[in-house]
Amino acid sequence: MSALVYLIPAALFLGLVGLVAFLWALRSGQFEDLDGAAHRILLDEEEEEPRKGQQNKE
């Protein structure tokens, strides 16, 4: 049972990573437009990358 000493913290840590990732996604506005996101992946990019970094940040 001594394995629990690191298994439980490891499991909790992984869970927390997931939680933080979700909260970050929420904060950066990725849940604002669920319909648009589904279609954006299908749209052709123009010849050059349009302002990648600036579109998601508020």
Place this chain on the structure above:
Amino acid sequence: MAEISADLTSAAKPAAEDRATPPLCCPAGMAVELAQIDDSGLRASDFAEQLRQHEDGSESLTLVVQNLHCPSCIRSIESAVEKKAGLLKARVNLSTRRLALRWDPKQTTAEPLLAAVEARGYRLVPLDPDQLESAEAAEGRELLRAMAVAGFAASNVMLLSVAVWSGLAADMGPATRTLMHWVSAMIALPAVAYAGRPFFRSALTVLRSGHTNMDVPISLAVILAAGMSLSETLRGSEHVFFDASVMLLFFLLIGRFLDLRLRGRARSAAENLTALKATAATVVAADGSLRSLPINRLKPGMTVAVAAGERIPMDGEVLSGRSEVDASLLTGESLPQPVHEGAAVYAGTVNGGGALRIAVTALPDESLLAEIVRLMESAEQSRDRYVRLADRVARLYAPVVHLLAAATFGGWLALSSQPWQDSLMIAIAVLIITCPCALGLAVPAVQVAAVGRLMKQGILVKSADALERLAQVDTVVFDKTGTLTRGCPSLQNAGSVDPALLALAADIARYSRHPLARALSRAASGTNRHLSVQEHAGDGLSTEIDGRTIRLGRRGWCGVDDGSADAAMELWLSGGDFAPQRFTFNDAPRADAAEVIAALRARGIAVELLSGDRSGVVGQLAEDLGIEIWRGDCRPADKIARLEDLKAEGRRTAMIGDGLNDAPALATAFASLSPAEAADVSQIAADIVFQGERLSPVVEAIGTARRARGLVFQNFGLAMLYNLIAVPIAVAGFVTPLIAAAAMSGSSIIVTANAMRLNLKSRNEGA
């Protein structure tokens, strides 16, 4: 052969044809059209109040994109502006149909950015930033965060609980078990405190006002379960309910969030429409300069310029200019009426081919439009407050849950010799089992599936309970012009006209935006030769061919006065070496109108027709489509009266209309639908707005609403069945945490899966 070559030339010149084809969706075809109507784009004064300055010096503006319908518009709009200097952000939100722009005011201003988007044919309306940060949006984010925390806690506590449950069956020592319980407690207690707040708040509010709702037993169950589990952990006992309390919260938060998203979507649709209503008027100052003013700041005596194709902002009198005014949205009359100096014009009507200057005669509040809006508001107030199905069930269910849990606790306390803690644990188990996980998901899961399905077909559900009401409808009342009919005339006698004359007429008609001329150029391809055509507002079109003046227009103007005039809409072609030729038009019903009426009848729904148009025309259409009950010459108040009569007979009516004159009726009816081309006020009044040339969305919406209602009742049935089985077990004290967890998640999954059948089923049928 001549016809074929004509077709080829027309195919080779698509740009010229763009005007003639009716716009189906947003892209190219409409761009040309709109550019012609709206030569006045947004000016800085139009959105000064909506502009927002940020701390880093940038400015931002959020706009409603009126004709954003399809996903490819995202690329079209964003690529229009993304290369502009000074632009920081341009993002289209397809769910809310809005465009967020942010730019650096040192490098650019808003106007060129907006002009670039407008040049692609999109109509933009600025949104008030205060509306964007609404309480509901903040509530949505809080729910999502609570859901994430509850989900995290539920999965981790469950991980530990599974170990404990298998340890109970095998050889886990009490020390290890207590360790597991303590770790669970450390995860669950903060999670409950955080994620439970939405429920605790609502429970407190209703308790203070002396009522009860579903949140009271939920809060009781969660708090008692977590608190008692802590004390059980201190006692070192076998069973704790940490897992059940966080899982309960997690499932309920999912249901809550789905419901809120649905309402949020409905709200943003309504906000977009409200923004559209507040468009500006162009005022002519004393020195002849033009400036833009919001409609509510107009005063009597001001002079307003109305460009061709624009909506007239205010009741007034024409000072100069000749044109036709399309009052179809206001009165249901489908043919534009010629206006000249001194004629009265009404707010909400659309100016035709010529520019007008209008003196404002009525204050905004006194205009005909405002009167209709007032009628509508009083209708809305008198409309019965509809109580949503889930709320009605909860109202009955909550007291039962309280009584059951209290009786269980009292019974065990009186009849058994165990310590009181055990009796309380059993009562908590009853609360947890009866808590409406399945009930909380039963309605929102179905509604999300139904609304999503309708949305994909261009049917926008604007109020959250619209589908519930629509499902109960047994009578459908149609408006005529623009609803059953296409709202624009089409050529009737194409077969009996010499093809050469038809082609000539079409060639001339191509140069005008008058509805009859457009109907002509739609009906015949013409030869696409270049003509210099002059438009005589109120009379018609003229051109010179081989030295002769050819006229296309009004009967008298074309020199025909044989006294054979009748009520039909007509155009005459004269002046050549041929006898004057008459073209007649009618307002044709939508292609699938008869089909839709038959389909509604097949579902046991009675169909009626109420129109503001002349009785003769209405009767003819009713006969053509097989509608037995119809009335013409209806004023808005007449329509309301008829709807009230139907209500008094115990009927539940759905009103379907597009005109301003329908708006009060739309607000009075039990449920209402309106096409996307309808007047703004009507779209605001209607529960559901549908897009497209066809009427079939009406059948689709009613069908989906009825299927959704069926599924909701099935889900209630499933939830009740689950309670019938689980509650006796809980009252008898046999519910361990393992059984509680399995029963709770099992019933929730079954209910959600049942809701998803709405999409499965329709996919099979839809083909």
